[in-house]
Amino acid sequence: xxxxxxxxxxxxxxxxxxxxxxxxxxxxxxxxxxxxxxxxxxxxxxxxxxxxxxxx
Numbered sequence: 169x170x171x172x173x174x175x176x177x178x179x180x181x182x183x184x185x186x187x188x189x190x191x192x193x194x195x196x197x198x199x200x201x202x203x204x205x206x207x208x209x210x211x212x213x214x215x216x217x218x219x220x221x222x223x224x
Contacts, residue, residue, distance in 0.1 A: 177207035 181203040188195050 173211055177204060177211065180207065 181200055184203055185195060185200060
């Protein structure tokens with residue numbers, strides 16, 4: 169994975185937390201980890217689909 173992908177996933181998790189804090193939502197430390205893990209999972213699925221598409 170490229171460094172831009174890592175940066176984008178972490179930046180989106182931080183922005184989600186900042187937006188939640190702005191609107192007064194309850195935030196817990198494990199939610200940040202869940203957001204990051206889901207971001208990497210989605211990126212992995214995208215990479216797998218690209219490889220399958222290029223193979224055909």
